[in-house]
Amino acid sequence: MATFGTLSDRLSDTFRNLRTKGRLSASDVDGTVREIRRALLDADVALDVVKEFTGKVRERALGDEVNKALNPAQQVVQIVNEELVEILGGQQRRLEFAKKPPTVIMLAGLQGAGKTTLAGKLAKWLKKDGHTPMLVAADLQRPNAVTQLQVVGQQAGVEVYAPEPGNGVGNPVKVAKDAIKEAERRQFDTVIVDTAGRLGVDAELMKQAGDIRKAVDPDEVLFVIDAMIGQDAVATAKAFQAGVDFTGVVLSKLDGDARGGAALSVASVTGRPIIFASTGEGLDDFEPFHPDRMASRILDLGDILTLIEQAQEAFDEDEARKVAEKFATDTFTLDDFLGQMQQLRNMGSIKKMMGMLPGAGGMKQQLENFDEREIVRTEAIIQSMTKAERVNPKLLNGSRRLRIARGSGMTVTDVNQLVTRFEQAAKMMKTVAKGGMPNVPGMGPIPGAGFSGGRGKQQAKKKGSKSGNPAKRAAENAAIASGAKSTTDAAASGGSGFGIGGAKGSAPAAPSAEEMAALQRFMR
């Protein structure tokens, strides 16, 4: 539920107190696990599944990977996500087709799960792939289900086999059986059998479904389940597994705002993979299932994973390492700075990026104030410099600055500001890269704080915000101690002074609000 904010916000809250401590204690982790439990229950994941899941997460969260991470909250979210994806997509697979056609696909599920609509979507999808599907109207229970399937079949442009009028008349087992013969005779290569909706507790109808299964010997039995279903998902899935032993799951109505925890419950309890997701009323609103997207949805993570991915793509690890080396040896030049900025631009619009953060709502105003063209202007200034000037800004005397200002269409003041900021930042970065604590203006992020961590601070815009974060200090000290590794880790903390290296390092973290603010300050 939205009122409680997203899981990542909640976790950040839980972790906020941890900045005074170097390590996570068991009770800290318990607090976190409680939040995760709640988030999962809010998303309608079945209780038993939640218990097992949180147990696993707790174990991993107490391990070293979290303690060593610069940002424990993010690391825990990452763990949760990994575990979710594993359950959801461990056995991701495609439809299996029979060696000897026709391939028979049977649909089963509760009333109103969306079987008939799905039958049409599946048929259309198969047809597009070059198959010749035939729909079979074996739902003779619900009034005019047969008519509905005929209409859907017509829309999809596929044949519908409907020998019985339905509305309680006819034997679905016989219809299904005849349909296979019909398909063989008329050489359809796939047969999709639409069955009546039935409750898991209805023994008689479950037996009928089992009989249909026996009669048609399907290659795939797809269990269609509504993404909005609650705790009952487990009982229903188990009943259907016992009754028709489905081979795959289709999650329907994913276009709503249900978080779809049922997906996790069903996948976890039955061990059957989710093959398709159905996302609308149109016949084309149908797609293979993406476990990772579902995981984020269940956790209400916003697009953070996409963001992390983008950040990882945009930042070349070697590049980051080189930059870190340059910091350390005091050879960081305006050229390198330009390169970094261009990398940042590669990630796309900064405003859009910020919008992907689940907790970014509160930062709207600051986002509005951020002028993306600022980067372009800075780029222009640097590009108006000669090679020599870029390597050694000390060359920049009054007349050179005037030339640069004219060349870039800016004023001399702008050029002066850029140079001053660059020098300050380079100095600071040098200190950080060497493992010291910087105490110069323009200090960037506090990695432990997460996205929503230090909002108050950045509004205050104080010089040298308290960076006495022991987690960070510890990480940096460890990085230095481990010698060879130090450059990479330094890249993680060093680069972030520009608000652009934050996504590197052991814990892939999104550029945080502070990082953005630091960047913004730098640009002005």
Next chain:
Amino acid sequence: MFAKKTIDDDTWDDLEDALISADFGPDLTDAIVAELRAKVARYNTTDPADLQRMLREGIEERLVRFDTTLKLSERPAVVLVVGVNGVGKTTTIGKFARFLRGYGRTVVVGAADTFRAAAVEQLATWAERAGAEIVRPQQQGQDPASVAFQTIERAKAQGIEIVIIDTAGRLQTKGGLMDELTKIRRVIEKQATIAEVLLVLDATTGQNGLAQAEAFVQHAGVTGLVLTKLDGSAKGGFVLSVQERTGIPIKLVGQGEQIGDLTGFTPHVFAQQLVG
């Protein structure tokens, strides 16, 4: 859980699990457990049977705070039926029409679900079974509001007492479709006051039921809830949160696919079924 000799820590854990498994949701579960803990402490009891009774009474108390009677006194009394896809709107209308015919009322149903394939035919079958009149759209994909308008016109012309309007299922996140609902409402109100707007909720739904209710209350002015598919293994505990959050009472309960499987809502029976 209630079969044990005394109330101990396990009892509370089991209670919490049971409530969550019945889709009460984490918030309401916490509230109920806290309330019961306080009561148990106050009455100084250790008997799980007392706990069970208190739980049942507590739930019943929450349910009876709202008036569950249907108000169909206008003539014609217009009932608009709304809900997300596949919750059982059309089936509920069929059963409801029969329910009203059982009291000797004349009923006309309006097939304003002009979107889903064969929805009109499905409603027609139900209308025939229930012995109700039906107004069909004149063409495929006709504006649902106009079908509703014509249905009420027909009711007025023929002196039919109760009008039930079926609408297409729509997910609460679809802004355009929700606006369409508002339009249907507006058009109906030009002809007659709306007696009831019934939101149909599927008992198997989880915490999303709350989001559904809030959206439909906002766009369609829901006055009552119908809980369907209660004959399955789902308990539908989420309606308690829905009732509490929106202040809208449950008015009808659907318990099967047969035409007689619809009853009025009795808090006592519902609480009994939930708790056992």
